[in-house]
Amino acid sequence: MFAGWLDFHRATLELKCAGLTPAQLATRAVEPSTLSLLGLVRHMADVERGWFRRRLAGEDAPPLYYSDDDPDGDFDNLDPTTVDEAFATWRAECDRAREIAAALPSLDVMVTDRAGRKLSARWVLHHMVEEYARHNGHADLLRERIDGTTGE
Numbered sequence: 110m111f112a113g114w115l116d117f118h119r120a121t122l123e124l125k126c127a128g129l130t131p132a133q134l135a136t137r138a139v140e141p142s143t144l145s146l147l148g149l150v151r152h153m154a155d156v157e158r159g160w161f162r163r164r165l166a167g168e169d170a171p172p173l174y175y176s177d178d179d180p181d182g183d184f185d186n187l188d189p190t191t192v193d194e195a196f197a198t199w200r201a202e203c204d205r206a207r208e209i210a211a212a213l214p215s216l217d218v219m220v221t222d223r224a225g226r227k228l229s230a231r232w233v234l235h236h237m238v239e240e241y242a243r244h245n246g247h248a249d250l251l252r253e254r255i256d257g258t259t260g261e
Contacts, residue, residue, distance in 0.1 A: 111234035112210060118241030119203055122153065125248035126196075131189035133255050138247075146251050147195060148184035149244050154199035155183055156240055160233050161206035164220040165213065173198060210234065 126134060126146050134147040151174045162170035174183035216231035252258050 111216075111231075111238065112207070114238045115234065115241065116207075118238060118245055121245045122149065122241065122248055125245065125252045126150065129252075129255060131192040134192055135187045135189040136251070136255055138251055138254065143181065143184040144247060144251065145184065145187060146248055146255075147187050147189070147192060149248055149251075150199045151183040151187075151195050153241070153244065154195070154202045156237070157199070157202040157206045160237060161209045162202075164222065165218070165230060165233060166209045206237075 129146065131147075134150075135145050138144040155172050155174055158170050158173065162168040174186070176182060179186070210230075213230050216229060216234065218230040219227050220230065220233065222228055249259065
C-alpha cells in the first residue's frame with residue numbers, strides 16, 4: 110500500500126512538471142518565496158536520499174543540493190540549465206528508494222532520525238507519502254500559476 114501511494118505521488122510530481130520549459134520549471138511562486146517546481150524536484154531528491162539511503166540503508170549519501178551552511182540550497186540555488194540533471198538525479202533516488210524499501214525485512218525496522226528519535230520504516234514510508242502529498246499541493250498551485258493547468 111505504501112509503495113503504491115508513494116509511486117502515485119512521485120508520478121504526480123512528474124506530471125505537474127511535464128511539458129514545461131526549464132525557465133518555467135524555475136519560476137518562483139511569489140516573492141519572497143523561493144518555491145519552484147525545479148526546487149521541489151531537487152528537494153524531493155534529497156528527501157528520498159535522506160530517508161531511504163542514509164536512514165533506512167545506512168549509506169554514506171551526503172545531501173546533494175543543500176548543506177548546513179545553505180539549508181535552502183535545494184530551492185535557492187537554481188540554474189534552469191540543470192533541469193535534466195535534477196530530474197535524472199531525482200529519478201535515480203526514487204529507484205534506489207524502491208530497492209531499499211523492497212529489501213526491508215519488515216516495516217518494523219527501526220532507524221534514528223537527525224534529531225535522535227527512533228522511528229520505524231513504516232513511519233518513514235508514511236512520512237514520505239505525506240511529504241509528497243504536501244509538496245504536490247504546492248506543485249499544483251505553481252503549475253496553475255505558470256500556464257493555468259490544473260488537476261492531477
